Amino acid sequence: MKYNFSEIEQKWKQYWTDHNTYAVANTTDKPKHYVLDMFPYPSGAGLHVGHPLGYIASDIYARFKRMQGFNVLHPMGFDAFGLPAEQYALDTGQHPAVTTEKNIARYKEQLNNIGFNYDWSREVQTSDPKYYKWTQWIFSQLFHSWYNNKTQKAAPIADLITIFEQEGNAGYPSPKETEMFNAETWNAYDEAAKRHVLMQYRLAYLDYAEVWWCAALATVLANDEVVNGVSERGGHPVEKKKMRQWFLRITDYADNLLSSLDHLEWSEAMKEMQRNWIGKSEGAQIGFSIAGTDHSIEVFTTRPDTIFGVDFMVLAPEHELILDITTAAQKEAVESYITYVKSRSERERMAEKKISGCFTGAYAVHPFSGKQIPIWISEYVLAGYGTGAIMAVPSGDERDFAFANHFNIPITNIFGDHYTGEHAFTDKNVSIENSDFISGLSIAAATEAVLTAVAEKGIGKRTTNFRLRDAGFSRQRYWGEPFPIVYKNDIPYTIDEPELALQDADKTLPVLLPHVDTYKPGPNGEGPLANIDSFVHLTNSAGEILRRETNTMPGYAGSSWYFLRYMDPHNDTEFVGADTAQYWNQVDLYIGGTEHAVGHLLYSRFWTKVLYDLGHIGFNEPFKKLLNQGMIQGSSRFVYRLNTSINKSNKNTFTGQVTEDKGAINPLLPSVNPNDNPIIFVSESIAKKLRTKDDTEAKTIIDDFLTPINKGLSEKYNGKAVYISTEYIINAIHVDVSMVDGVELDIEQFKQWRAEYNNAEFILEDGKYICGAEVEKMSKSKYNVVNPDEIVAQYGADTFRMYEMFLGPIEMSKPWDTKGIEGVHRFLKKLWRLFFEEQQEQTQWLVVDEEPTKEELKALHKTIKKVADDIEKFSFNTTVSQFMIITNELHELKCHKRAILEPLVALLAPFAPHVAEELWQRLGHDTSVAAADFPKFEEQYITESAKLYPIAINGKHRTNMEFALDAATEAIEQEVLANEIVQKWLEGKPHKKIIFVKGKMINVIV
RNA sequence: GCGGGUGUGGUGAAAUUGGUAGACACGCUAGACUUAGGAUCUAGUGCCGCGAGGCAUGGGGGUUCGAGUCCCUCCACCCGCACCA
Incomplete structure (x- = not known):
């Protein structure tokens, strides 16, 4: 009987559906294991063979864990809100809900075709009101929370109000600088003033800020959605624009996000990318007064020790003090330089390598030496980083050095002989010279001394700076989650707040996304929702007409917490039940591409930490182990x-x-x-x-x-x-x-x-x-896209799954080669022939109940060990090889014995589930192989009594000799020396030494 | 420039972590069975050499009885970040 994969696979897919084979319970005595794939966005193009690589790996792992006795959560769902569907709607007039549904159906069909063991009853879609109800709920939580720096935790905003009422904000400065006030002042504030202050503290807050605006997409973008000065999706130009937007105060968690990376089992590359993005640098903020004015300029430096090397100061062209301090003589030059900078796109500024700048005519006063320091402006200083102003030390910083040279600014040497005048000296293992009270001190000691000195003078303090910015959370688009926010007198409230006095129907979540027929932007840069009067305006129980927030949430909103919803997807009263969340806990294994390094992976860590701080879940990191699959x-x-x-x-x-x-x-x-x-x-x-x-x-x-x-x-x-x-x-x-x-x-x-x-x-x-x-790269325009459906139709899902794994290590990128799949297909046919006589039309069952030989048992147990070890190491390519090896061995041994083949089928089940089910059933089982136990490895079957030793002369391999493992060393040495080939290589010379490594090798030194 | 990673046959890749380099496949070359082969089986296949043998894991150097694996140095490619003070 032939290996008829299409019939077999059809049959078992049906069986799994009919028997709910992969349904997972939330209550069980078994230990849990959570294996998750990164949330796919269902694009119109469908899956190509590169996409399932990670899904296959996680599927194998999940099946393996299940057979090992774990209760395995392995769900799948769809990140269904997002820009592409809306762009498509703009182009074709089809509603995003319709195209999204169609795309999801196609994705599911393709996924099911490959035989994944997802528990589809747990599927979530971010665009489903039952799902985004809870996305909105979490947003409300963020809105009603603040970060308490004393406890280093998020807390309800109500706690903060109590503090303000009792003691003002003296001990709790806001993350942005606000006025300090005492309890009395606070209590005298009106509603608007109080709300305004609270907004400076909320984790989800509204602010006027410079955001990346993309005119082509008619929306703002988050920092990580802008790549090389253009939008990540579509590559459209972007510009900075001041807009009133929602933000998430992720910067409060910068330190936490950074330090807890150390405990995660992620690749070093991935952690580095996050560290980079967070960009922590420790240093000092020091104020320099400006000669002849009341102004002072705060600079940020990581090298306070170089303060006596300051030769000039540079402000970002956007710095707010520039016009106040510029002298009349320099006014024209400064203004034209600022105009020049404004005319340049972000992209041009980033690409620019030429030095440019302009002197303001003003001088700062050195806090210790009293030296006059010229103040320049230049685009190499970024407004958004640090204080937007630097103290330039040309003898110790390459860029400052280049700038000083370009504009002929005299350079002070604070490194003695180390500084040659050719380059800046940036080495950190020296002592500082020519620097008053810190001369002769090491960099560390000098830094401490300067910090103490500036603190005494009250002009500076130790600070830590982060590159990470708060995350923009408003999108001027239709196809996203509406905010649960309504404005009253221009003050935002969540819909459940009593101040709004909304009618019952309006104050419960979800705030439904209304149906629209056109997707044109609204007035004043607002999103399409602003065009829908019935959505925007609502009347409260007092008869007042209030206004809804018309922006929607960004793509990462729904994907920042989806792994929690899978645990309890049908819960109508909570985003996830507390006990359920406690049971499933962290994702044990998360598989996906590296493209989400700084976006999704950072936001979900942040959301998890907030939910943890607020007591909703019992863990503060979402993904314990992360595995990045390479690209095909x-x-x-x-x-x-x-x-x-x-x-x-x-x-x-x-x-x-x-x-x-x-x-x-x-x-x-x-x-x-x-x-x-x-x-x-x-x-x-x-x-x-x-x-x-x-x-x-x-x-x-x-x-x-x-x-x-x-x-x-x-x-x-x-x-x-x-x-x-x-x-x-x-x-x-x-x-x-x-x-x-x-x-x-x-x-x-x-x-x-x-x-x-x-x-x-x-x-x-x-x-x-x-x-x-x-x-x-695999892409439509290069006509090199291979659709998994075609491969499955031609070779079967089992072959496809094993071939993707066989291609090489999971985290490596490698090209697809359809030709190579034949080898894996041949292997499955060869395996089949261990069970059936293929030439005969009728079922010719070959399996017999004979006692297995030592050799057969050894082959089996070697394989059990290798498969189990390699799966734990995610070395799936070598596992597939091992299956091929044992199949070849069993054919050579003409072994058709149940005692060998039955465990082999179980071993194979995670990799090739369809054919494994079929063989398992033919072997007489009436339950799924997925429920079988993973075969147990027994050492005794693979221990050897003898070893074929490689014999080397002077380290070069010359022959092999077999010895018992317990043979005496002297006896072995004698026998080796007596060996014909060894004799030949000794050429009559006496041997110097024999290296004998038991169980490994023998080396004769001449 | 900084950070992370990768270099092994014609190709995808193995190598128990210092112990027989190239397992397992693809491809290729012969051959067998076949009306046929995109089925199956057998043999061969790193390079040079008729052979004995020699040379081979990006290049060079080192440690060691022994190095793909450890150390130093250089090179190439990929990914990320990039006037970050």
Whole structure:
């Protein structure tokens, strides 16, 4: 009986659905394990073979853990809100809800096709009101919370109000600088004033701030959604714009987010990316007074020890004091420099390497020496970092050094002989010189001394700076979660607050996203919701007309907490039940790509920490272990088209320069009638020769290969010769990989691809058309996308799953090669033949109940050990190899014994669940193999009594000899020396020494 | 520039952590069975050499009886960050 994978897989998929095989209970005696895939956004393009790589790995791991006796939570759902669906709606008029639903259905179908053991009863979709009700609820929690720096925890804002009422804010300065007030003042504030103050503390707060505005997308973007000065999605230009926006005060958690990274089992690269993004730097803030004014400028420095090396000061062009301090003489120059900076896009400023700047005419006064320090402005100082002002120490900082040189500012040397005048001296293992009271001190000691001194003078203090900014949380878009916020007298309240006095129907969550027919932006940069009067305006029980927040939440809102909802997806009264959350706890294994390093992974850590601080969950990190799968790259195929046209003058000339113009249509022949233009494709090796820069050789090839063809074509084209373009000989054109078998083109299929190719001519090699190949990103435009559905149809899901794992280590990127899948498919067929006689039409069951031999047991237990160890190491490629090895071994041993094959089927079940189920059933079981126990490894079967030792002479391997493991060393040495081959290499010389490593090797030194 | 990672056959890759480099596959070459083969099986396949043998894990140096693995140094590629004070 043949291995009929499509029948088998069909049957078991149905069985799993019918029997709810993968349903997971929240109450059980078993220990829990939580295996999670990163939330997919269901794009219109569907899955390609690169996407399931991580899903397969997590599926194997989840199945393995389950067979080991764990209660395994392994859910799947969809991040369904987001910009692409809305852009698509703008383009096509289809409602995002409709396209999203369609895309999700397609994704689910593709996922199910691969045989994943998801508990679909736990599926969540962020755009489902039952889900976003709780996203809104968490937002309310953030709104009604503040970060207490004394306890280092988030706490209810009500606690803060109590504090203010009793003692004012003296002990609790706000994260942004607000006025200090006592209890009396606070109690005298009116509602608006109180609310205004509280807004400075809330974890979700409204603020006028510079945000990244993307005009093309008509929305603001978060810092991590802007990459290299353009929007991450779509690559549109962005600009800074001051807007009133919601923010999340993630900066309060900067230290916590940074320090708890150390305890996570994440890759170093991933942790580094987060550390980088958080960007902690410790230093000091020091105030410099400005000569002849009352102003002083705060600078941030990480090197207070270099304070006597300050030669000038630089302010960001956006610094607010610039106009106040600039002298009349410099006013014009400064203003024109600021205008110049404003005219430049963020992208240009980032790319700029040229030094520019402008002197303000003002001088700061050195706090210790009293020296006059010129104040400059320059775009290399960033307004958003530190205080937007620096003290420049050219002898100790490269950029300051370059700036001083460019503008001829004299440089003070504070490093003695270490500073040569050629470069800044940035080494940190020296003592400071020429620096008054800190001369001779080490950097650390000098830093302490300066910090003490500035503190005594009251002009400076130790500070820590973060690169991390608070997260913008408003989007001027339709397809997202509405805020549970209503404004009264321009003060925002959550809908349940009594001050609003909303009618019952309006004060409970969720705030539903209204249906719209158009997605045009609203007035004044507001989102589409602002156009819907019935949504925006609502009347409270006092008859007042109030206004809703019209922005929606960003894409990361729903994905910041989804892993919690899977635990308890149908809970109507809580976002997750407390006991349930306690049971499932952290995600034990989280698998996904590296692209979420600083976005999703940082926000979900932040949300988790807040929910923990507020007592809603019992853990403060969401993802214990993180595994990043590599990308599967596409393997593109090319055909090589000759640039030809009919030569009107009937001459066959070639004077060409040989150029490759990959993927482009010949630019020289834009609008010729295809009938006038014979299309000729040459096979790869010919194209390669034609691509040579040697014109003479190219000519010869053209004569050899093309003249005969030319004759034939001439007849077709009324006797005219074919003319080879003098500019470009060939174009390499991407060809759809589905029309290529390995590298051989299916010419007939290719001809049908595009009308103009119907009559194309092909110049073959060895009777075949061979395509060129290159590894590129898998993408539609490169025609190298491979759809898993096609692979599953051709080879089956089990083969597909094992092949993806077999490709190499999970975290490495590697190209897809459809050809290679045959090896894995052959393996499964070979495995099948251990159970069935394939040649016979009828079921010919080969399995017997005989006692297994020592050798067979050894093969089995070696495999049990290897599989279990490797799965724990996520080394799935070597596990697949081991399955191949034991299958080959059992065939050699002609072993068809149940005692061996039954455990083997169980071992295989996580990898190839369909065929494992089928064989398991044929072996006489009436329950799913998923419920079977993972086979137990027994040491006794693999212990050996003898070892075939490699014998080396002077470290070079020469022969092998077998010895009992308990043989005496002397006896072995004697026997080795007596060995013929050893004798030969000794060449009669006496041996110096014998290195004998028991169980490993023997080395004879001459 | 800084940080992280990777370099092993024609290709994807193994190597119990210092002990027989290239397991397992793809591809390729022969052959067998076949009307046929995109089925199956057998043999071969790192490079040089007829051979004995020699050379081989990005390059160079070192430690060691022994190095893909440890140390130093240089190079290439990939990813992230980047006037971050």
